[in-house]
Amino acid sequence: MIEINTIALLKNKVNEAIETGQTIGFVPTMGFLHEGHMTLVKHARAENDLVIMSVFVNPAQFGPNEDFDRYPRDIKRDSRLAKEAGVDVLFYPQVDEIYPQDGGITIQAGQQSNVLCGASRPGHFDGVLKIVTKLFHIVQPTRAYFGQKDAQQLAIIETLVNDYNFPLEIRRVETVREEDGLAKSSRNVFLSIREREEASVLQKAIKLGIEHYSNKRNANQAIAITKKLIEEKTSGKIDYVELLGYPSLTKPSTAEEDVILAVAVFFEKARLIDNIILTNKGE
Ligand code: AMP
Numbered sequence: 223m224i225e226i227n228t229i230a231l232l233k234n235k236v237n238e239a240i241e242t243g244q245t246i247g248f249v250p251t252m253g254f255l256h257e258g259h260m261t262l263v264k265h266a267r268a269e270n271d272l273v274i275m276s277v278f279v280n281p282a283q284f285g286p287n288e289d290f291d292r293y294p295r296d297i298k299r300d301s302r303l304a305k306e307a308g309v310d311v312l313f314y315p316q317v318d319e320i321y322p323q324d325g326g327i328t329i330q331a332g333q334q335s336n337v338l339c340g341a342s343r344p345g346h347f348d349g350v351l352k353i354v355t356k357l358f359h360i361v362q363p364t365r366a367y368f369g370q371k372d373a374q375q376l377a378i379i380e381t382l383v384n385d386y387n388f389p390l391e392i393r394r395v396e397t398v399r400e401e402d403g404l405a406k407s408s409r410n411v412f413l414s415i416r417e418r419e420e421a422s423v424l425q426k427a428i429k430l431g432i433e434h435y436s437n438k439r440n441a442n443q444a445i446a447i448t449k450k451l452i453e454e455k456t457s458g459k460i461d462y463v464e465l466l467g468y469p470s471l472t473k474p475s476t477a478e479e480d481v482i483l484a485v486a487v488f489f490e491k492a493r494l495i496d497n498i499i500l501t502n503k504g505e
Contacts, residue, residue, distance in 0.1 A: 223305040225312045229320075229360055232313050236274075236362050244271035248363030248390075250354065253277035254294040254408035255303045258398040262367040263307040265395055274361050275304050276313040278320065283349030294408055313361070320356060329355060331378050334471045338374045338484055339495065342461050347378050354379055363390050371397040371405050373482055373497045377469035397496070399425065405496045412492035420456040424485060424496045427451035431465070432483045432498045439477060441465040452487060461486035461493065468499050478502055 226232045239246055247270030249262045259275075266273045277300050284290035297314060304312050331340065331347035340347050358366065368376045380392050398406050403425035404418075413421060431448035435441060449463045467474040468482040484497035 223301075223309050223312060225301060225314060227314050227316065227319065229315065232274075232311070232360060235311055236360070239272045240362065245364040246270055246362065247273045248357070248361045248366040249273070249275040249309070250357055250366065250368075251275060251277055252279045252293065252408065253300045254296060254411075255300045256398075256406045256408060258369055258371060258406040260303065260307045261398045262369060262395050263304070263309055265393060266365070266367050267308040269393075270364060272310050273308060274311045274313060274363070275309045276315075276357055276361070277304075278313075278315055278353065278357075280320075280349060280353040281317060282321070282352045283346050285343055285345065288343070289409075294411055320353070328352070329382075332381065334374065334378050334381060334469070337466060337471050338462060338464055339486060340374065342486065347375065350375055351378065351382055354382070358388055358390060365391045365393050367393045367395055369395050369397060370499060371407070371496065373468065373484060373499060374471065377471060380469060405494075407494065409492040409494065413489055413494075414491075417457065417489045417492075420458065421489070421494060423452060423455040424487060424494060425498075427455075428483050428485060428496060428498045431463075432481075432500050435465060435481065435483065436500055441474060441481075444483060448483060448485065452485065456487065456489075458487035458489045458494075461488055 247266030249266050251259050279293050281290055301312060329348060329351045331351055335347040370376060376394060383392050402422035404422045427448045430451060431444040434447050435444035444465055445463050449460060452460055463485045465481055465483045467479045474481050480499060480501045482497050482499045486493060486495045
């Protein structure tokens with residue numbers, strides 16, 4: 223594995239791959255890698271000749287009172303894990319390399335960003351689209367891999383790629399979980415021992431809600447069931463519990479539409495998100 227931290231050097235590597243007819247699998251991350259990220263790499267490794275991972279904590283997607291400064295970082299550990307997972311190129315740029323100047327042009331997410339995390343984190347998805355657009359142009363991937371854990375992000379990126387004809391394929395990867403069901407996340411390190419124990423309730427509560435919806439098709443009841451369990455069994459404060467059509471992220475209109483039951487919960491030092499997507503074929 224080689225480590226690259228300038229766009230120019232990465233472009234050389236990318237051009238070489240394209241000239242020799244290699245496919246490029248791309249895994250964008252903010253680092254502090256865990257098994258969720260590794261699973262994206264596994265898929266990228268299986269489907270492409272060259273695997274590029276980026277590690278970049280993107281300031282553009284953090285609000286002023288969010289955790290950009292204290293977001294966990296450990297590039298030495300990330301480098302070792304990426305190598306073990308089969309990454310060929312680790313792109314690890316500094317902020318100035320990615321954002322040297324501001325030309326004033328912005329990319330704005332559409333109506334899919336008015337709900338869920340977009341409603342509680344204004345501008346977050348604009349920042350996500352900004353970095354993703356830049357990285358797609360730099361890396362020129364054949365396929366890019368995103369986790370369903372960040373289902374709203376995935377849906378919005380799919381819209382960008384479809385609507386603006388980005389020449390790549392977006393691949394969805396299922397959420398990787400701890401043994402007790404907690405979705406793996408770089409932010410889990412911020413949980414206290416007690417919160418860590420409580421946090422497994424999130425997935426249980428979503429499961430109960432989605433099972434209810436699957437049987438009764440009553441979104442309000444499903445939401446209420448999920449909320450009740452989280453409120454009873456955790457010390458966290460609910461940011462949202464929502465049930466929406468997926469990937470439209472509008473109120474479910476037909477019984478055939480896939481739906482997402484998504485939650486965000488504030489713990490003392492971490493805001494955790496999780497979801498389950500109920501597809502027509504079952505979960
Ligand atoms: P992050 O570093 O948190 O920005 O995540 C980078 C990528 O890994 C995103 O596409 C995430 O959706 C994905 N990801 C994060 N956690 C998980 C997980 N537990 N399972 C699967 N993918 C994940």
